Amino acid sequence: MGKGNGGGAGTPGTRRGTRKQGEPVADSLAVAGGEITYLEAIREALFEEMERDPDVFCLGEDIGAYGGAFKVTEGLAARFGESRVIDTPISEIAIVGAAAGAAHMGLRPVCEMQFIDFISCAYDMLTNYVATARYRAFLPTPMVVRGPSGGYVRGGPFHSQNPEAAFLHTPGLKIVYPATASDAKGLMKAAIRDEDCVLFFEHKYLYRRIKETMPAGDHIVPIGKARIAREGKDVSIITYAATVWKALEAAEILEREHGLSVEVLDLRSLLPMDDDAIVATVKKTNRVLIVHEDTRTGGIAGEITARIMELAFEWLDAPVLRVTAADVPLPYSPPLEDYVLPQTADIVVAVRKLAAY
Amino acid sequence: MGKGNGGGAGTPGTRRGTRKQGEPVADSLAVAGGEITYLEAIREALFEEMERDPDVFCLGEDIGAYGGAFKVTEGLAARFGESRVIDTPISEIAIVGAAAGAAHMGLRPVCEMQFIDFISCAYDMLTNYVATARYRAFLPTPMVVRGPSGGYVRGGPFHSQNPEAAFLHTPGLKIVYPATASDAKGLMKAAIRDEDCVLFFEHKYLYRRIKETMPAGDHIVPIGKARIAREGKDVSIITYAATVWKALEAAEILEREHGLSVEVLDLRSLLPMDDDAIVATVKKTNRVLIVHEDTRTGGIAGEITARIMELAFEWLDAPVLRVTAADVPLPYSPPLEDYVLPQTADIVVAVRKLAAY
Amino acid sequence: MATRARGGRPAAAPVPAALDPEVPGSAAALLTREQKLELYYWMRLTRSLEERLVNLYRQTKVVGGLFRSLGQEADAVGSAFALDKARGDILSPLIRNMGAMLVRGAEPTEIIRQYMAKGDSPTRGRELNIHFGGPERGFIGQISHLGDMVPVMAGVTLSFRMRGQDRVGLVYIGDGATSTGAFHEGINFAAVQRCPLVVIIENNGYAYSTPTWKQTAAKQFVDKAAGYGIPGERADGNDVIATYDVTKRAVERARRGGGVTLIELMTYRRKGHAEHDNQSYVPDGEIAKWEENNDPLARYVRQLTDLVGATGEELAAIDARVLEEIDTATDVAEQSPMPEPTDALVGIYDEPKTVEPLWFRSGVKSAVEQNERPAGWGTYDG
């Protein structure tokens, strides 16, 4: 897909993964210093954390010898043994529940949902059991639930979901959703070391499409801190995950074609949310567009808008606007999916409207 | 509880149910023309709809001979037989899934969740199967999922939930949450006749605490239309369910003690939401407080705020503020529950702040 | 429940008079020669249509993953054949039950269009592969979330019982999907309610890469029947006649008010979970063994020759007809248009019929027109 097209998130670096399907993986740990993909960055974080801490283990469907549907856990079973990389039955309730039980006992489980869409099956266990354990029973439940999320991949209604809004109103959970390879690695390491349950959403469109050299050493990205993906002064775009790339693409177009200076704030963590960073960008540009891939109504843009209202109403020169998916189950066929999901051109339209307000 | 206290929603009419626990119910259909409770209004709607349409049936745990944990379905089995008022196993996934299958075949199932907290177990079935059926497969799925919701009853973290925010971002579902007995009846009848799946949340604090004479005839309240619970001109409170009564109580205090004229908009329907009514009240008072009982972060106030931003930003003389529960799992002990849930005094404080802005 | 007339295809099986659900062999014994040849036709159509889809997939004309039932055609076809179209029986297929859908009236054109994400596919491009259907057609489309169709079919068949209809439902579940909570709740609900439902566990040895011993510690899946208080039977799913027989007896039991039956059909998934899967996890020689000794089509050809004296010419003629039908279907499907983007906004609710387009949606048309080749975005799963 060429740059500027609407079909997928605009991305720097490679368009495809580094490895063809079925090709063997020479070494699952990247050669030190080389560029690695978003997917490999997650794998590297898992490797490093399992190496560092014998209490870390993975469980999920087909994650052992097979390495998972997307091969995120490839090589882990070979390195750490199948008892630390457990192939489970198709039982999302049990995967999450068993992880919680093991976490109470001091282990640090990392659960894979084969697609994040299946986290819905464990909704009760996560929101009622896991999220409340510390509060109601003083039971620490340090665990991670991770999985491929998001659309732009022709996955249809059940392999493209963005579940963050469903968990945002559950105190006790944390939610991260990285947009870059180094954030993916650093947040995964932070999530595994966190003393509470972290939902770690991985954008599958980004898995093999972006590459980056990892920062040296024990690279940790703290949970709860946003990142300025691009500095600007006219309009702020607040976003996360794949649409960060669309926002950056739009920002380039807006600068080039319309002379607008756009700031892009990548939230990275959704719960807790970085209010300071949000307020700072509002105060800087006084105009805010929120972009997310999830459906509009009930999407997390609402919460961000409410916080801006409360914390920085006086600083707004224009209404906070939203570019989001339309309120429909995500359809599969490319023309339909492209129409429903937010595209770069939409962001351009919306930013121009805000700038002219 | 005396008026003005914080312990529960302020209510007109009776403070207690019309019937003591264990006392027999003389006739489950109210005497025509008399006042009936919120709970009886729901039961009356079920009676009338089952009488009218043989395709309507109920299913859930202990709803048959026993009449349900709160006795909402009391008398239905005796009148319509146990094959139309089905006692099910403890299987929320199956209750909702079987209802969907039956609905495809032209029946109109009404599912009871014994407490709405258990709807979380059917989260996958509702959001993935039911909500998408019409869109992805042209399968009509006319069904209702109803159950006792909400706090102020010392129910603890698992018998007090308000699940509306979890379902708000699921296109294909409808959500209603009535605050008065006549709305409860009218919305239940509308929900049963609706061609899509309606989540019908019943506030258990209101079950036996409010009474009203039902409008005569086939009383239907259309889904998607808000109701002005009190007219006012200085500040608008947008709310729904039990906190409507708290808002009304606060409005009285504000008028009496502070000379403020407060408008209270009872949303009644949360999905679809009545944008016209929201915009109208914003334009009228230019100051808005949103009140809900659910936790703050990710609660539905965010969505309402975003809509006001988009539709009526220019009309705002003050930021839209929120009075909500604190972001914690709802604790059980009275002092804790009272502290966490929004109280009348909080609304007074917030409205005064808005009025002075 | 009108039977959809299909030009050139054999008619639906007549309902045999006096089946005794308890006697193995009793149902199959009533099959006519014509019906036996028809079974061959459906199995051949299944296999050849999937082979055609593989070609289209390699040409990147398929959008997303491709799922094969190679080696499992007998189990899908034999079981679906046991339902009664005229009576309005309904089944709910899985990803490896294309054969069952064909038997019940799905058209090859529809399936190819669906796999190509065409605008005139049965879901108008909204859902993928064989996720389509409707009660009036005798099959209800699955969703991806495994297990969910079991409670749904419990409800479909509950409606049959509540209305006093003599219709029967059939739902398939994979060995892997028996581990889901939805399966458990659904089959238990149906058993208690004595719904006229047949539940078939297709034991094909794997769930994606996971062998059955990592899925359950049970010796056999049919051992689950007693825990639900329902009859259970196990049969050779690669023998189309045995599959038909065991299903038909369960169907008749259900029709007579005998409630739910659990059937375990033994078969084997010879291809990967989907086309991308290289089956690295399969022990050496296992696939070859099944291919050589236990191919359901090869076995059935031998049976047909022995049992009803089918000739090579007869079978070749069926093969030819199948290929011709598939060629036609491919041509038709390839010419089908992609969906109109704005159709995405239609039909989320009964009312309003259409969602308003979002205000910023101006520049999209051109974006849509510049799509990358769809196959490039295929996901790894169905």
Added chain:
Amino acid sequence: MATRARGGRPAAAPVPAALDPEVPGSAAALLTREQKLELYYWMRLTRSLEERLVNLYRQTKVVGGLFRSLGQEADAVGSAFALDKARGDILSPLIRNMGAMLVRGAEPTEIIRQYMAKGDSPTRGRELNIHFGGPERGFIGQISHLGDMVPVMAGVTLSFRMRGQDRVGLVYIGDGATSTGAFHEGINFAAVQRCPLVVIIENNGYAYSTPTWKQTAAKQFVDKAAGYGIPGERADGNDVIATYDVTKRAVERARRGGGVTLIELMTYRRKGHAEHDNQSYVPDGEIAKWEENNDPLARYVRQLTDLVGATGEELAAIDARVLEEIDTATDVAEQSPMPEPTDALVGIYDEPKTVEPLWFRSGVKSAVEQNERPAGWGTYDG
């Protein structure tokens, strides 16, 4: 895993040397006279403490519903007694397993404080009735959502296996809760992983108002064992010795790497689901029959007299000790303070330790001080 010393109470059971998990009676045969009297103590404590709670409930000092295990004391006590405190075994109780919690070290004071929503209750007023515990105490508190503790205990015992510990877990599940997806997924997961877990189905005839025949079509719940590939046993849950024996053998099997056992304990719920429930749905005479012929305490008194020659004085002394302990506990609990409102904001996450109070929260203190009597707000369920 230090055993918590409890003044005046009998010490924990010593671990018998050579149990053969396959021989019924083998485990109980090793019980000492002292242990047999201890069993009586726990059952009596359970019953008397619940009776005290009924008094407090009638005085509206209990906040919310009250749940009884009248007639089920043997099943909770006998099974919990089969675990080994010194080794660090862990169980997860249900609402009717107060007896099991007492055996494992829960204090009457804690239970009364918890039922009264006191600030120094084990959950500091956050959770209700007997929803409390922690691994270090040998029992983990349940949540209301039925079935969820089965996967959780699968994980707890998975950790035992992964770390090569010889600890065992025990999880209870009601007849009704066997219908949940969580139960199914959890027991299957544990069975496949050969977790050292004992699963006890407490068949007390009802789930709220629902009799078992509306819950499952199975003849007996233990028939589910084969479907999970695990051993199953059924025993008389109103016979404390039989309950101990069957559980102890399963515990030893688990400890030796034999994986999960499913036990069905037959008992009967003599009171309603909770105190408010008038049991209108129970057939006439059913409760009386169980009360007269099958009261676990009365049965055990007879057994004790026959087996170990317990004297009336011995038992009366235990009864007196129990009442004294309960009196003391009640006095202590009644004097406990209610929680401080702002404690509600502490400990949702490890970091930050405390949530900020919401800005509008000024007038609440007084509202809280004017509370209506808490019992008035009781819900109908636990």
